[in-house]
Amino acid sequence: MLSFELLARIRKELSLTGSALYETIVAIAERVNRKVHVLRLHGQATTILHQIHTIHQHVGQRIATAASAPAGGFHAQSPSDPGPLEDIVRVAAERIKGQRAALQLVERQIRELKIELAHEDLLTMQRELGLRxxxxxxxxxxxxxxxxxxxxxxxxxxxxxxxxxxxxxxxxxxxxxxxxxxxxxxxxxxxxxxxxxxxxxxxxxxxxxxxx
Structure with a gap:
């Protein structure tokens, strides 16, 4: 019959092994979450760039319309017309400025996450090298x-x-x-x-x- 001391030791070893396994699983999950977050941020950056391109395209179309309109024709606006060309350009510039600020924030977050991942890789590499x-x-x-x-x-x-x-x-x-x-x-x-x-x-x- 197993002694209580031996049972206690086995229980302790199983507990330590379980804790190590849990910590490993958590570390892997955190790394996967970081990589998924990086991919999502890349998706956000792509969306912002597309929105900036759309704004540029819209302004270009309005300028082309104004250039091809008869003299004074561009100012004969319908009630739904958003306003003079100057206002359109100003609003577009403000929107682009906001989008670029958002893009810079996303890029900074991507860099920070990649630095964290690189730091983890270096620590793992150092541990493996230390064994050799x-x-x-x-x-x-x-x-x-x-x-x-x-x-x-x-x-x-x-x-x-x-x-x-x-x-x-x-x-x-x-x-x-x-x-x-x-x-x-x-x-x-x-x-x-x-x-x-x-x-x-x-x-x-x-x-x-x-x-x-």
Whole structure:
């Protein structure tokens, strides 16, 4: 017969396993919800752009009508006419201004959600790399570093270490073997910890007698 102590331990293990499973399910659900929200925001942005296009089209049609009308004909308006051309353009400009403000808000929300998703991906990647004694390092290239001025294709990096990305100011640069680094570039390195420890000084310290 099982002892009460053993039953208590089994119950505790089952409880912990259940909690971990629940947390995993919640995390997946939150990520899916974020992706669905991003898709919805993209749909809103498309709708706003379509509305702006429709306003432009309407104003263009009114201007074309005014240009083709006989002298004074455009001002002979019916009771249902919304008003002079100047009023139409003014109202359209106000509507477009409002739509653009809404579009900027949607775009900002999309960027924030994508940053959250990217942050989660990085955390997941860091955990997985940690299990393999690997890491991601963000390093700022200092002035006079040995790597400056050399094509990155010439770097004698080990097979387990790679340059994953290079930022110059706010811009993500397209990677190529011919790219050369500049001071203040931000380099994202991925590799085994001992290889990164060996290579980081080439980015972080001014050159003495060593070359990349």
């Amino acid at each position: 004694d690997a890491a991601i390092e963000r390093v700022v290239v200092v002035r006079g570093a040995p790597v400056i001025g050399h094509p990155i294709g010439e770097f004698d990096l080990p097979p387990t270490t790679h340059i994953a990305a290079v930022f110059r100011g706010p811009f993500l640069l397209p990677l190529s073997d011919a790219m050369t680094l500049r001071p203040d570039d931000i380099v994202i390195l991925v590799g085994l910890r001992h290889d990164l420890t060996h290579w980081l000084p080439y980015f972080q310290r001014p050159a003495a007698s060593k070359t990349a």
